[in-house]
Amino acid sequence: MGRPRQFDERQAVAAACQAFWAKGYEATSTQDLCEATGLGRSSVYNTFTSKDHLFRRALAHYIDTMTARQVALLEEEGSSGLERIRALFAMLLEGEMENRELGRAAGCFTVNTLTEPVSETDPEVARLLAKDLERRLGSFRAVIEEGQRDGSIGSSRDSAGLAWYLSSVIAGMRIASQAGADRTALEQIMATGADALGR
Amino acid sequence: MGRPRQFDERQAVAAACQAFWAKGYEATSTQDLCEATGLGRSSVYNTFTSKDHLFRRALAHYIDTMTARQVALLEEEGSSGLERIRALFAMLLEGEMENRELGRAAGCFTVNTLTEPVSETDPEVARLLAKDLERRLGSFRAVIEEGQRDGSIGSSRDSAGLAWYLSSVIAGMRIASQAGADRTALEQIMATGADALGR
DNA sequence: CGAATTTTGGACTGGCCAATACAGAACAGG
DNA sequence: CCTGTTCTGTATTGGCCAGTCCAAAATTCG
Numbered sequence: 001m002g003r004p005r006q007f008d009e010r011q012a013v014a015a016a017c018q019a020f021w022a023k024g025y026e027a028t029s030t031q032d033l034c035e036a037t038g039l040g041r042s043s044v045y046n047t048f049t050s051k052d053h054l055f056r057r058a059l060a061h062y063i064d065t066m067t068a069r070q071v072a073l074l075e076e077e078g079s080s081g082l083e084r085i086r087a088l089f090a091m092l093l094e095g096e097m098e099n100r101e102l103g104r105a106a107g108c109f110t111v112n113t114l115t116e117p118v119s120e121t122d123p124e125v126a127r128l129l130a131k132d133l134e135r136r137l138g139s140f141r142a143v144i145e146e147g148q149r150d151g152s153i154g155s156s157r158d159s160a161g162l163a164w165y166l167s168s169v170i171a172g173m174r175i176a177s178q179a180g181a182d183r184t185a186l187e188q189i190m191a192t193g194a195d196a197l198g199r
Numbered sequence: 200m201g202r203p204r205q206f207d208e209r210q211a212v213a214a215a216c217q218a219f220w221a222k223g224y225e226a227t228s229t230q231d232l233c234e235a236t237g238l239g240r241s242s243v244y245n246t247f248t249s250k251d252h253l254f255r256r257a258l259a260h261y262i263d264t265m266t267a268r269q270v271a272l273l274e275e276e277g278s279s280g281l282e283r284i285r286a287l288f289a290m291l292l293e294g295e296m297e298n299r300e301l302g303r304a305a306g307c308f309t310v311n312t313l314t315e316p317v318s319e320t321d322p323e324v325a326r327l328l329a330k331d332l333e334r335r336l337g338s339f340r341a342v343i344e345e346g347q348r349d350g351s352i353g354s355s356r357d358s359a360g361l362a363w364y365l366s367s368v369i370a371g372m373r374i375a376s377q378a379g380a381d382r383t384a385l386e387q388i389m390a391t392g393a394d395a396l397g398r
Numbered sequence: 399c400g401a402a403t404t405t406t407g408g409a410c411t412g413g414c415c416a417a418t419a420c421a422g423a424a425c426a427g428g
Numbered sequence: 429c430c431t432g433t434t435c436t437g438t439a440t441t442g443g444c445c446a447g448t449c450c451a452a453a454a455t456t457c458g
Contacts, residue, residue, distance in 0.1 A: 004425060024225065042438090168374065168375045175370040196394040200404075412447095416444100
């Protein structure tokens with residue numbers, strides 16, 4: 001009963017996600033959020049309680065969508081460990097270029113958030129980021145070990161360390177993208193990043 | 200003539216740099232800057248005109264100190280190209296751990312700034328970042344080519360691409376540090392990063 | 399000592415910030 | 429059609445923001 005919502009909550013979260021992704025937590029005002037979502041102030045606060053709460057929802061949404069897609073790609077069977085990692089690289093690169101063409105936010109929302117104070121001051125945000133990192137590292141580690149077994153990854157380094165390395169290379173690529181690297185440079189970063197695994 | 204300053208301008212810039220480094224442009228208030236520098240509002244505005252101007256000074260200070268030190272290390276003679284890169288990695292890692300122990304800002308001020316809107320909205324900031332990146336890439340490229348000549352770097356990839364890769368690995372390591380990676384993880388990232396150059 | 403000049407501290411300003419209050423709108427059930 | 433309930437638009441709140449103003453302080457030069 002009661003008056004029905006005139007908007008889709010998930011869609012609003014997705015719009016807020018884009019806004020926060022583009023400008024970060026601090027620089028995004030509640031006014032920006034109203035404009036991005038198309039909602040009035042009352043609807044925003046009635047639905048999401050506060051800017052902090054909406055930010056957490058937006059970050060969780062980003063993580064759910066992006067990390068899930070990436071982990072799924074790494075778990076696909078039918079190709080070697082290294083091939084799957086290369087496929088992930090290609091996907092990330094494509095996503096990066098696509099966002100650029102659409103004039104959307106560059107880089108990675110979670111990486112950007114890590115460099116903001118909110119990642120330390122808000123425990124819930126810290127928890128989301130830590131949990132996502134753990135999940136990604138676990139996924140990386142699994143595919144690396146597969147690669148070491150199937151021979152596509154010649155490096156005999158500790159798989160946990162290589163997972164950290166992989167995570168760093170990806171974060172670094174996104175920073176490079178924000179710094180203005182062109183497609184060729186990004187491709188070279190990814191290709192060289194894979195070299196370290198081959199041996 | 201006139202009343203003499205009761206503070207050292209360079210010292211004030213250094214203090215402001217620490218504040219901006221720790222919290223970023225957006226989240227650092229002018230009040231924070233007064234407390235960090237120990238100056239009153241009037242002195243800050245009389246000396247530095249505005250928050251934007253002080254931020255540019257702080258960023259320029261960081262770049263001058265940090266990049267100069269790193270470039271100098273890479274230009275030191277008496278060791279192979281790869282050895283110099285490893286020395287740079289060691290220095291960065293040491294600096295990262297030191298900052299952590301002193302409870303200071305983690306990560307890299309320029310990397311953090313790249314993920315903030317100010318890096319796009321303020322043309323002067325954009326110029327500082329672009330110029331620094333160019334300088335770093337040039338320095339990386341030079342030492343990589345030396346390494347390719349002296350045989351320490353076996354990778355036959357394009358030196359400009361490898362320079363981008365190096366820059367990415369370093370940025371990625373700093374993100375990993377902010378994400379909570381321990382010393383061992385950072386060491387593994389750097390070591391694996393060097394593997395890609397060896398061949 | 400006095401005039402000119404600069405820095406300094408503290409009070410102050412308009413504006414934007416996140417968040418709230420409230421009245422009316424839009425439904426469901428009876 | 430009426431009542432209860434939820435949503436929505438507008439006006440408003442107190443607070444912090446960057447930046448200004450001004451009078452007092454501290455110097456140099458004459």
